[in-house]
Amino acid sequence: MNIPESEYRQMNETIRSLEKKVAILQDRHFMEKLTWAYRLFCEKENRVKAQKNAVTLKRGSGKSFITYIAEDFDAPLDDFKEYME
Numbered sequence: 001m002n003i004p005e006s007e008y009r010q011m012n013e014t015i016r017s018l019e020k021k022v023a024i025l026q027d028r029h030f031m032e033k034l035t036w037a038y039r040l041f042c043e044k045e046n047r048v049k050a051q052k053n054a055v056t057l058k059r060g061s062g063k064s065f066i067t068y069i070a071e072d073f074d075a076p077l078d079d080f081k082e083y084m085e
Contacts (some may be wrong), residue, residue: 024030076084
């Protein structure tokens with residue numbers, strides 16, 4: 001099977017380009033920089049997501065969630081008596 005010379009040259013050029021890309025990926029310093037940049041990007045993205053999901057609390061915001069508070073809620077705990085004296 002024969003292929004046209006232009007197609008053959010294009011294939012060789014593609015192979016050389018891929019070999020250069022593989023060589024870059026095998027460079028330890030490049031990979032360290034890439035990993036650092038990826039982590040930085042992910043941390044920033046996670047911070048942005050956390051800010052979007054943050055809930056602002058105002059007085060009375062727990063009205064519908066808190067259904068019961070014990071009568072002795074403010075009473076001192078026995079476990080902490082020695083620290084409170």
